[in-house]
Amino acid sequence: MSKRYACALFLSVVTLPALAQTTAQPEPAPAVDAAAEPVPATVVVEGRRPGPGVWKVSKGDHVMWVFGLYSPLPQKMEWDSARVEGLVAKSQEVLLQPGINIGFGFFRSLTLIPTMIGLEKNPDGARLQDVLPADVYGRWQALKGKYIGADDGVERERPFFAAEKLLQAGLAKNGLARNGAVSDRIEKIAKQSNVKLTSTVLAIELDEPRRAACSMNSRKCRWKT
Template identity: 40%
Template sequence: MKVLMPNRRALAVLCLSLLAAPSWAQSTDAGDTPPPVSASAETAEAVPEQILVVAQKPGPGMWKVSKGEHVLWIFGTYSPLPTKMAWRSHEVEAVIGRSQEYLPPPSSKLEMSYFQTALALPSLIGVNRNPNDATLRDVLPPEVYARWLPLKEKYLPKNKEKDRPLFVAYELFGAAMKQAGLMTGNDVRKQVEKMVGQKKLKVTPTIYELKVDNPRRLVQEFKKSPLEDVACFSHTLKQLETDIEAMRVRAHAWAKGDIEVIRRLDFSEQESCSNAIRNSAVLREHPAFQGAEEKHRAMWLANAEAALARNVSTFAVLPMKDLLDPKGLMAALAARGYTVEQPE
């Protein structure tokens, strides 16, 4: 059973498989914050500026990891990006054309039999709801709830306020990005993988399998347990109150390959939403999830080192966070003695 997005049932399974923040597309931070967005009725009724990029955009250059004559080229993806952006990088096409292997971004897979899946699916009904039929007014601090109301009116007027803050934050962010002319999908990666298929490269995925013996019971326990997701919800509100214009700037920076702006990105606060899942008592105490992140990271590094050893040229795709984070995968390769060169 592969974990996908973005519908609510898929997001419920997402919670169980720890595919949190990177897939969310909330990979932005306040950074250089512009003036706050007004929450007045007049602003709510205004038609938001749309981004339409009609020229082909190359995105950023690639990171180069090398040892001797063998090279691993890594292309960094980012989200959100301009809607209807036409992306094409001749540099990426050329590297794929002369490479022998492709390493996709790491992913997770929830290992369940067909029978287990059939039993678990009914229990997912209502997994997005607050325990004990609580509403957002009941679970949020008063000042956070007050900040939510104008954004609800602007982006999610039909929301019934019975979902957990984490799920509402996801919906709210997606609706706001759509209005702002930004998209949170993975169209660039799809185009990359189309090129990989055309060149018939060997594909070596990094898939961490989460083995859950009784998924139905796990879902039931998850539904009853509280989530520390107020920080996630509050951060999402902050982004939409103050950061829409900065998101546009960063989206265009990626599209144009403006590496100086990209280097200034701060990914630290995006962890608040993934941590709300990781730190839930149900998942924290389940054997399948203990140490999952570290094991996943080790698997990708092992695949990268093996590819570097056997190939003259290898091509890979990673989220930009893993390339820029001082504790990310790129830093780990540098620590292991590989030469790492950032794009100009």
């Protein structure tokens, strides 16, 4: 029974005594206790989700299928990969998800370790309240209390790292996760079907990685030009 229908039925019962006053007075209708009404049972429907959206791009005899990637997604979500499997299996090449990779090289990375320690902290012991605008910090406090709780350590982190922590906590509390299920499944299908995998990640090599790190972490070093 919908709320609108319940209200209409209740009003019709109340007007009955007024219409019958010329004959006999009926017994008053018992009061309806809304609190005593049974609570509707919660029904959880589970099933496999459809696969990702697919766009077809063609020129002459050449065809490229573009798969949509979604994130965040419900944790442990299952999806129907039948169509994806068919398209990938008959392809000659799969272009992997694009991205950027900033590389230092193994030995150069070792020299950066002392500089990178403590990089997530604000310089000179500053807190988020000191580096954020008042209105932004007010919104941060409300969301921090809801998703992170009493964690004073995060107040000393740079806004980028604090925001990442808040995002992860919010996703976890709502049953979501950053999900690579679609891209991982496509890559697995391609390997099983012996389809060529091509990386589209742009690699950037920094000429002076220590200088870049020092510019973010002034407490650990002083770069001399």
